Amino acid sequence: MEIRQLNMEEFDVSTxxxxxxxxxxxxxxEKEQRRQHFVPEQYWGLFDEAELQAKLTLLPFQVYVNGKVFDMGGIAGVATWPENRRKGHVAQLLKHALQEMKNQGQTLSFLHPFLVPFYRKYGWEVFAEYKRYFIQAHQLPPRVEYEGKIVRDVTDIATLDGLYQSFASRYNGTLVRDETWWKRSVLNGNGHTAVYYSSEGEPQGYVLYENKDKELICDEFVYLNENARRALLTYFANHPSEQFKMNMVPVDDELPFLLPEPRVKQELVPYFMARIVDLSAFIAQYPFEVNHSLDLVIQVEDSAASWNTGYWHLTVSEDGQGNIEPLSSGDKLTADISGDIQSITALFMGYKRPRELYLMERLAGNPLRATELDRVIPAGRTFFMDFF
Structure with missing residues (x-):
């Protein structure tokens, strides 16, 4: 068996x-369009005597964590032939991808799972969920008179991206979008955009939506202040739709509180998974809370990335700088806190707090030390709006 990157001539068999x-x-x-965008070095395959047995795509991204940009490796297109399943081919590819991401300085990895338990075996954990609203026309908030204007079908990526980045950087895990991503993955359908401009002419919010026969479907609702949100809701209310479906809503969104009747249908959808690829490099970049210091020993288990497994000495200075050093396995060590890489990822991404994980028995050790760790991890919320 051989694991290697694909070449251009292998596009057809990969497809x-x-x-x-x-x-x-x-x-x-469609096949010709995909051929034009085929980047062979992003595709990894497992071959047996030149025959492709399994493959995955490793995409280079950047994401926000506590307002700072981290390099992230996105795993997509994991596939194998049915006769090859349960032979460990995908496991070999995933472990190889982790080593590649480590070599490239990608300290995080995200993926959308076909089955959550499968990817948990290799260290990924659910880190983000979103809400979905189903609002009947009569349940929308009353229309308001607003200053400024709304412009429909704005396609200027700089305008949309400026609003998106201001909104997305508030959350942990949101993607840093470039122009190519906007064109190919965001503005690639038959939907509409609408941008709210203040009376001073400043863009302050946008929506991406589809206007169907009896239903308006909103896939992104981005706003920088309450004026922008109310103006865009009024814009929606001016459509003769019977139902308004709002997808990809952050979990901390409070729209129902603003509705005359807040008892609208809501769904909570677990979405993407994440994992820390390189714990040492990740902690070196991680922005901790300032004015608190920390000194403790963490034990980490990671069956797919052995470089993360072991005892670690974690220190955080009062200026928010973290450092983590491996401790010799020959020493008699006692961990203040211990957990697998899935729990450690959920913790540092802000998806779960240390005390929560301790109560769920996903972290073990001294509960007082978990409380100390809780003080140095910023109180962020996770969110992911994209798909790959």
Whole structure:
């Protein structure tokens, strides 16, 4: 068996595997479009005597964590032929991808799971969820008179991205979008945009939506202040739709509180998974809370990335700088806190607090030390609006 990057001549066999594994069929035009965007070095395959047995895509991204940008490796397109399942091919590819990400300085990795328990075996953990609202027309908040204006079908990426980045950087895990991503993955459908401009002409919010027969479907609702939110809600209310479906809403959103009747249908959807690829490099970048110091020993288990496994001495200075050093396994060591890489990821991404994980028995050790750790981890919320 050999693991290597694909080459341009292997586009067709890679596409055949994707079509079979994910149960779709590309038209000739769609296949040619994908061929033009095919980046062979982002595709890794496991080969047996030159025959492709399994593959995955490793995409270079950046994401926000506590307002700071981290390099992230996105795993997508994991596929194998049915006769090869349960032979460990995907496991080999995932472990190889982790080593590649470590080599490239990608301290985090995200993926969208077909099955959460499968990827938990290799260190990924659910880190983000979103809400979905189903609001009937009569349940919308009353229309308001607002200063400024709303402009429909704005396609200027600089305007949209400026609003997106201001909104997204408030959360942990949101993607740093570049122009190519906006064109190919965000503004690639038949939907509409609408941007709210203040009376001074400053863009302060936008929506991405589809206007169907009886339903308006909003896929992104981004606003920088309450004026922008109320103006955009009024804009929606001016449509003759019977139902308004709002997707990808942050978990901390409080729209129901603003509704005359807050008992609207809501769904909470677990979404993407994350894992820390390189604990040492991640902690060196991580912005801790200032004015608190910390000194403790953490034990980490990571069956897929052995470089994370072991006892670690974690220190945090009062200026928020963290440092983590491995401790010799030959010493008689006692961990203040211990957990697997899944729990450690949920902790530092801000998805779960240390005390929560301790109460759920996902962290073990001294509960007082968990409280100390809680003080140095910023109180952020996770969110992810994209898909790959």
């Amino acid at each position: 055949q595997l994707s079509e079979y594994a994910f149960r779709y069929k590309l038209t000739a035009e």
